[in-house]
Amino acid sequence: MSAWLRQHRQAFAAACRRLGWLNALVIGIALALPAGGYALLESLRPAGARLALEPRMTLFLDAQVRRADAEALGKRLRADPRIAGVRFVPREEALKEMSAVQGLSEVIAALGRNPLPDALVVTSRENIADELARLPGVAHVQADAVWARRLAAAAAIVELGLWLLAALLGAGLVAVTFNTIRLQILTQREEIEVSKLIGATDAFIRRPFYYLGLLQGLVGGAVALALVAAALALLNREVSVLAESYGSSFRLGFPAEGALAVVAFAALLGWLGAQLSVSRHLRAIEPM
Amino acid sequence: MVSFSAVAKRYPGGQQALKDVTFSLEAGDLAFLTGRSGAGKSTLLKLIPAIERPSAGSVVVNGQNVGALKRSAIPYLRRNIGLVFQDQKLLYDRSVYDNVILPLAFSSHPPKEAARRARAALDKVGLLGREKANPVQLSGGEQQRLAIARAVINRPALLVADEPTANLDAESAARILDIFVAFNQVGVTVLIATHDRTLVARYGKKVLHLDAGRLS
Numbered sequence: 001m002s003a004w005l006r007q008h009r010q011a012f013a014a015a016c017r018r019l020g021w022l023n024a025l026v027i028g029i030a031l032a033l034p035a036g037g038y039a040l041l042e043s044l045r046p047a048g049a050r051l052a053l054e055p056r057m058t059l060f061l062d063a064q065v066r067r068a069d070a071e072a073l074g075k076r077l078r079a080d081p082r083i084a085g086v087r088f089v090p091r092e093e094a095l096k097e098m099s100a101v102q103g104l105s106e107v108i109a110a111l112g113r114n115p116l117p118d119a120l121v122v123t124s125r126e127n128i129a130d131e132l133a134r135l136p137g138v139a140h141v142q143a144d145a146v147w148a149r150r151l152a153a154a155a156a157i158v159e160l161g162l163w164l165l166a167a168l169l170g171a172g173l174v175a176v177t178f179n180t181i182r183l184q185i186l187t188q189r190e191e192i193e194v195s196k197l198i199g200a201t202d203a204f205i206r207r208p209f210y211y212l213g214l215l216q217g218l219v220g221g222a223v224a225l226a227l228v229a230a231a232l233a234l235l236n237r238e239v240s241v242l243a244e245s246y247g248s249s250f251r252l253g254f255p256a257e258g259a260l261a262v263v264a265f266a267a268l269l270g271w272l273g274a275q276l277s278v279s280r281h282l283r284a285i286e287p288m
Numbered sequence: 289m290v291s292f293s294a295v296a297k298r299y300p301g302g303q304q305a306l307k308d309v310t311f312s313l314e315a316g317d318l319a320f321l322t323g324r325s326g327a328g329k330s331t332l333l334k335l336i337p338a339i340e341r342p343s344a345g346s347v348v349v350n351g352q353n354v355g356a357l358k359r360s361a362i363p364y365l366r367r368n369i370g371l372v373f374q375d376q377k378l379l380y381d382r383s384v385y386d387n388v389i390l391p392l393a394f395s396s397h398p399p400k401e402a403a404r405r406a407r408a409a410l411d412k413v414g415l416l417g418r419e420k421a422n423p424v425q426l427s428g429g430e431q432q433r434l435a436i437a438r439a440v441i442n443r444p445a446l447l448v449a450d451e452p453t454a455n456l457d458a459e460s461a462a463r464i465l466d467i468f469v470a471f472n473q474v475g476v477t478v479l480i481a482t483h484d485r486t487l488v489a490r491y492g493k494k495v496l497h498l499d500a501g502r503l504s
Contacts, residue, residue, distance in 0.1 A: 002398075003396035003397075006399075007393070007394065010393065190377070194377050194390065195390070196363075196366075197377065198366060198390060198391040198438070199363045199367035200393075201363045201394065202360070204394045286339075
């Protein structure tokens, strides 16, 4: 057992000595791209989720529709099973809300009369905006949720793009490791040959190369995280100024489990690249 | 210890290196394998640690049929055979000490025991005190002695050497052979290939003479 541990420790130490920092940097930079994109997306997701609630629509009624008809319409809509809620907003209340907004009260006072129509705020379970627009007395339907849905769709596209990018760069990582290990095997050709002659098992000869691939991926993943963290810190200085002007404490951040996943994923791919390279190149070296 | 029966070796491409070779070495034997260059000496030696496999016949080492050995079993066969090559196969990116201790890296010896064995092996070949040197700094004879120290550190029962005295002056060559004889005297079976028949004659030991792939 202790001999087994000693051999692993020696293989690990050998891998540490041969670790190419430049390769790790290349891997880190490549991985920083999808990792950074992921961080941005994850930061924006809660904000997007708040916006993409159930579709909410505002039905503006014709100015000549009487109050009683408006309330009857509201009652009819409430009975519709596709509609979750209806709130009647009389024109006076709308005017009062508007006057509360700073800077608008003077404008409204200057108008002299209430320019606003009565409105019904409808929360629906389905997209029935077109149907509601055809109801008698409805002048205009404004679907508040449309742009939120578009945002969600756009975010889904960006997310898919990031996954594709991650897959591509992951394959790149495997290729970089594959080549690093190939060159390392060539450099150590004599040592491998001698080791085979004096009775080293295949497992013993392969072990340092596996560790090297694993370590290179691990360090590359860590470099990627460091780059993303630095970039986010830089961005957050500007973001905080912008967010505070909206009274928000929003910051860009990287979820811890995501960070862990990036490093573990990079290490795994490094090991895979080493595995492929070793099984391909080591068998060719036989003592003559 | 080593037993060849009706062994033939034909390389891919048709070159017939060995034909109908039969001999055996008992434990504790010392034998010289002589013959001109190209007579098949190296091929014969390579069959023992399964660097090459026989095309026909059987090679039995330590009771194991080497020709039929699985790939995964070969390392364990080689750990019981000390191999010395004409070109030493030393590693020049590390010290004398690290070269000697190489075979112990994958054995289960604790580090202290490994260090003790390394010094003992270097002592036996007269290189104690040169541990920190690089093999490049050693003379040809010293390099060959280092290769012997590496071959014996695992205390193998069988030592196989291919032209260990080639490229050496007579004095260095004699010293190398004396070392092999000393190991033989403590019970190690030794097989040495050499083209130098005058050197062989001095020792009066068993001689296997190869001529165009056949023992004569």
